[in-house]
Each structure stands twice: as C-alpha cells, then as structure tokens.
Amino acid sequence: MKKVLVTGGAGYIGSHCCKAFSRAGWDVAALDNLSRGNRAAIRWGHLYEGDVADTPFVKSVLEEFQPDIVAHFAAFAYVGESVEHPELYYANNVGGTLSLLEAMRAEGCSRLIFSSTCATYGDPVYLPIDEKHPQQPVNPYGWSKFTVERMLEDYAAAHSFSSVILRYFNAAGCDPEGEIGEDHSPETHALPLLITAALDSNAAFFLNGCDFDTPDGSAIRDFIHVSDLANAHVAAGERLLEALPRAEAFNLGTGSGISILELVKAVEKATGRTISLQLRERRTGDPAVLVAAADRACKDLKWQPRQSGLFEIIDTALAWQRNKQES
Numbered sequence: 001m002k003k004v005l006v007t008g009g010a011g012y013i014g015s016h017c018c019k020a021f022s023r024a025g026w027d028v029a030a031l032d033n034l035s036r037g038n039r040a041a042i043r044w045g046h047l048y049e050g051d052v053a054d055t056p057f058v059k060s061v062l063e064e065f066q067p068d069i070v071a072h073f074a075a076f077a078y079v080g081e082s083v084e085h086p087e088l089y090y091a092n093n094v095g096g097t098l099s100l101l102e103a104m105r106a107e108g109c110s111r112l113i114f115s116s117t118c119a120t121y122g123d124p125v126y127l128p129i130d131e132k133h134p135q136q137p138v139n140p141y142g143w144s145k146f147t148v149e150r151m152l153e154d155y156a157a158a159h160s161f162s163s164v165i166l167r168y169f170n171a172a173g174c175d176p177e178g179e180i181g182e183d184h185s186p187e188t189h190a191l192p193l194l195i196t197a198a199l200d201s202n203a204a205f206f207l208n209g210c211d212f213d214t215p216d217g218s219a220i221r222d223f224i225h226v227s228d229l230a231n232a233h234v235a236a237g238e239r240l241l242e243a244l245p246r247a248e249a250f251n252l253g254t255g256s257g258i259s260i261l262e263l264v265k266a267v268e269k270a271t272g273r274t275i276s277l278q279l280r281e282r283r284t285g286d287p288a289v290l291v292a293a294a295d296r297a298c299k300d301l302k303w304q305p306r307q308s309g310l311f312e313i314i315d316t317a318l319a320w321q322r323n324k325q326e327s
C-alpha cells in the first residue's frame with residue numbers, strides 16, 4: 001500500500017487531504033503539534049503528535065511509518081499575523097521545513113508535496129497569474145513560503161529530492177459529507193467570518209479596505225473548494241511516485257475572481273440574513289487581486305476544480321458552521 005505522512009494533518013486543508021488520500025487507497029498518518037489544529041480532525045490514520053522542527057522525533061516517525069511521500073502542510077498561515085510577527089513565520093515555516101527536510105534526508109525519504117501559496121506572487125503584474133509570473137511577495141508569510149520553494153529547488157539539484165509545490169489560491173468550503181471542516185481559533189478568514197456575521201445578529205463583518213483598484217473597491221480573491229485542493233494532492237502524490245529529482249510548481253485555483261463585497265451578498269443570499277458590515281483600513285500586505293491560471297495543473301496533474309462553484313463553497317461551509325452551533 002502507498003503511504004503518505006501528512007504534516008499539519010489536524011489542520012483545515014491537511015485533514016481534508018488525509019480523507020482524500022485515504023479514499024484513494026493510501027495508508028495515511030498525520031504529524032501535528034496541535035498548535036493550531038484539532039484532534040477531532042484526525043479521522044484517517046494515526047496521529048504522531050509533535051513538532052516538525054523536532055528532528056529526532058520526525059526521524060523516529062519516518063523510521064516507524066516508512067512513508068513513500070510526505071505532504072507538508074504544517075505552517076503558520078495568516079497574512080496579517082505575519083506582518084506583525086515575521087519571526088514566527090520564518091521560524092516555523094522556513095526553520096520547521098528545513099528541519100523536516102533534514103530528517104527526511106537522514107531517513108532516505110525524498111518525495112515531498114509542499115503547501116505553497118499565491119501569496120508568493122505579491123501584487124500581480126498581469127492576470128490571471130500563471131506559474132511563470134514573477135514572485136515578489138508583499139508580506140512575510142509569502143516570503144517564508146517563497147524561501148521554502150527555493151530550498152526545494154536546491155534540494156532537488158544537490159540531494160535528488162523530488163517535490164511538487166502546490167500554490168493554492170484561497171481555500172474555502174468544507175467536506176461535503178460534513179465529517180470535517182474549518183475550525184480555526186481565532187478565525188481570520190473571510191468566508192467563515194461572514195457566515196458567523198450572518199448567523200449571529202450580534203456579530204459584524206469588518207471589511208478590510210474598500211478603496212482597492214477593483215470595480216467595487218473591495219479585494220478580489222479566487223476561492224477554491226478545499227475538497228478540490230485535496231484531490232489535487234492525491235494526483236500530485238501519484239505523480240511524485242514516478243517523478244525525477246526536480247521541484248515542480250502548480251497553481252491551484254478556479255480562474256474566477258470574486259470580490260469580498262460579492263461574497264458578502266452571496267452569503268446573505270444563502271442564509272437569507274442581512275450582514276452588519278463595518279469598514280476598516282486595508283490590512284497591510286493584502287494584494288488587491290489574486291486570480292489563478294491553473295492550466296498546468298489541469299494538463300499535468302489531470303486535475304479540474306469540480307466543487308468550487310460559489311454556491312457549493314458557501315453551502316458546505318454554512319452546513320459545517322450550523323452543525324457546530326447546534327452541537
């Protein structure tokens with residue numbers, strides 16, 4: 001049986017990937033320190049509880065589980081926090097990944113899927129953004145992920161590492177079967193906060209800037225359903241088993257941009273409620289528009305977003321949040 005070790009497997013995207021790999025017949029184990037994840041999200045395979053930066057621990061996990069590949073999600077992932085505390089991002093995202101790579105090298109495991117981001121591109125110089133677009137991050141989070149991408153290219157050249165770098169646009173939505181979802185504390189992402197503002201009449205949604213150079217003044221993002229992202233990882237895993245020592249990058253998005261104000265209206269429509277909207281300053285490090293060209297993933301990974309219609313994204317996220325409120 002093919003085996004995948006999922007770092008960050010108790011987190012939002014990592015847990016959905018554990019489910020997708022398991023469904024596809026892989027033996028799955030998660031490695032997570034639960035700093036930002038949830039034990040309840042571990043439903044497919046064993047949890048090795050610990051830190052990716054703990055090299056002896058990671059080596060012992062690799063030795064015991066003997067994965068064919070590692071899917072590396074464990075990281076800090078908030079743009080705003082990275083601007084205020086860059087040290088956390090360089091330590092965990094860059095330092096943690098370096099420790100992981102060294103543990104893998106010591107144990108003879110040389111295939112990795114890496115969770116990267118459209119935040120490595122910075123402010124777009126053309127749209128939609130393809131993989132050849134210049135990478136000029138505008139926040140420390142983006143720089144931390146860009147640095148790891150460079151590390152993976154160097155490890156491919158020097159140490160025969162094979163990696164697939166997946167640059168996600170905005171992950172959203174929840175498992176359509178309701179088994180897992182998005183559970184951050186505190187939550188900072190636009191869609192779950194909008195749903196909370198719709199369901200709870202005491203909550204408001206704070207719009208970060210309405211003076212972007214976009215048709216309605218709010219930022220535009222490319223929302224991709226988390227289950228579509230998960231399926232791309234399974235395709236990447238299969239490709240890695242055959243791969244040459246190189247680092248290949250793929251964008252994962254839909255190619256359609258949605259403004260945050262359009263998202264507000266769509267959540268109001270889905271819930272039948274009015275959202276109390278308050279304006280505040282732009283968040284530092286926030287590009288106006290991020291929209292993907294994902295043709296390379298469609299061609300080489302034979303991947304298509306199939307569940308990323310806005311209705312489906314909101315519907316699955318809403319079902320998850322309603323269920324959480326009731327339990």
Ligand SMILES: NC(=O)c1ccc[n+]([C@@H]2O[C@H](COP(=O)([O-])OP(=O)(O)OC[C@H]3O[C@@H](n4cnc5c(N)ncnc54)[C@H](O)[C@@H]3O)[C@@H](O)[C@H]2O)c1
Nearest residue numbers: 008010011012013033035036037051052074075077115171
């Ligand atoms: N959410 C998005 O829209 C998005 C977009 C692009 C890229 N990404 C990337 O995808 C990955 C997953 O994002 P997410 O939204 O699921 O985040 P998340 O915070 O829900 O999950 C991250 C998981 O990693 C764990 N973790 C963090 N540091 C660790 C460490 N040092 N050792 C062990 N475990 C550790 C946390 O406990 C958590 O369970 C991240 O690498 C993120 O940068 C996310």
Ligand SMILES: O=c1ccn([C@@H]2O[C@H](COP(=O)(O)OP(=O)(O)O[C@H]3O[C@H](CO)[C@@H](O)[C@H](O)[C@H]3O)[C@@H](O)[C@H]2O)c(=O)[nH]1
Nearest residue numbers: 077079117119169170188189190193206207208219260283
């Ligand atoms: O209360 C809020 C929350 C968000 N936003 C705005 O909504 C947009 C989307 O924000 P958010 O949902 O926080 O996503 P991003 O900041 O785009 O970051 C996510 O998407 C990135 C890719 O774009 C990933 O790299 C990150 O890990 C992930 O957190 C941004 O313009 C935010 O300023 C608000 O206006 N109010």
